[in-house]
Amino acid sequence: MARKTITELYAQATADFADNTSGAITPIKLRQFCQDFLDTVRPSYATIVLTTGIPVSVSTTDTVFSWSSIVAAQAPDWTVSLGSGNISRANGPASTQINFSIDCVAPNNSITIFTLYVDGVATPWVISNTSTSASDIQSFAFSAVSYSANLTPTYQIRAKSNGTNTVTLSNGVLVCQNIPVNVN
Numbered sequence: 001m002a003r004k005t006i007t008e009l010y011a012q013a014t015a016d017f018a019d020n021t022s023g024a025i026t027p028i029k030l031r032q033f034c035q036d037f038l039d040t041v042r043p044s045y046a047t048i049v050l051t052t053g054i055p056v057s058v059s060t061t062d063t064v065f066s067w068s069s070i071v072a073a074q075a076p077d078w079t080v081s082l083g084s085g086n087i088s089r090a091n092g093p094a095s096t097q098i099n100f101s102i103d104c105v106a107p108n109n110s111i112t113i114f115t116l117y118v119d120g121v122a123t124p125w126v127i128s129n130t131s132t133s134a135s136d137i138q139s140f141a142f143s144a145v146s147y148s149a150n151l152t153p154t155y156q157i158r159a160k161s162n163g164t165n166t167v168t169l170s171n172g173v174l175v176c177q178n179i180p181v182n183v184n
Contacts, residue, residue, distance in 0.1 A: 003039045003077070003091045006180055012036065040180050046078035046087045047071070050102070050172035057166050062115055062122065062158035065169065078176070087176045088154040095179040096148070098125070100157055101141035102172035106131040111162040112138065118146050119154055145179065 004012070016029040048067045056065045067082045074080055079088045089096065098116060106112045108131055116125040125144040146155070155176050161167065 003042075003044070003094075003178075003180075004036055006040070009033075009037060009040060042075075044075045044077055044089070044178035045073060045175060046075065046080050046089070047073045047173065047175045048080055048082060048085070048087065050169060053105075053168045053170040055166050055168050056159065057164070058112070058159050058161040059164045060160060060162065062117075062160045064156065064158055067172065067174070069172075072173075075178075077178075085156050085158075085174070086154050087156070087174065088152055089176065089178065090152050094148065094153065096146050096153065096155065097175075097177045097179055098144045098146060098155055099141075099175040099177075100143075100173070101139070102157075103170045104129075104138045104140060105135065105168040106138065106161065107165050107167075108132065108134045110165050110167075112140075112165075112167055113160050114140050114142075115158050115160070116142075116144055116146075117156045117158055118148055119150050120156075122158075 012033055016033055017025055049072045050067045050069045052069065054068055064084055067085050071080045071082065077090045104112050111128055111130050113126060113128040116123045123146065125142055127140045127142045129138045129140065131138060157174055
C-alpha cells in the first residue's frame, strides 16, 4: 500500500478497472486500489508541544530551539525530533498544512521573529512582534501550506531577535498535517 496523489489514483483506477468484459478486474486489483485509496486519504499528522516556559538565547541569526515537551500525536509516516524541533514526513512528495503558535516573553523593545523552515531553507512564513515590556507575554501564530517535492520533507521553526537576547518560550505547538495532492 502507498500514499499516492489523486492523479495517480485516477490513473490506477483507469488502468485496473476497465469494462470487465474479459474478467480482468480481479479481487487483488480491487483490494490494492482500495488500500492505496485509504492510505491516500487517511489523516496523517504530527504535533509537538512546548508547555513549560524555557529560556532560549536568540541572536540576529535564526536559532533552533528544543521542544522539550511531549510529542502529542504522531502518525506512522511522521518522525519527530524534540531536540531539533524537526518534524519529517516519509512517503512524499506532499502538500503539508502547518500550524504554529507560541507565547514569548522578551526584553523591552526587542523584536522576536519566528520563521518556518522547510528542508533547511527559510520560507516566506514569518511572524514578528516588538516587546513593549520585559514581562508582557506576546502570542505568535501562523498557518501555512507548503508543497515539497522532497520524498522526506522536514519542517522546523527557528527564532531570532534584533539583538542577542534571552526569551522565554511557553505554550507552543507545531502541527504538520498531510494534504492529498493532485499532482505527480
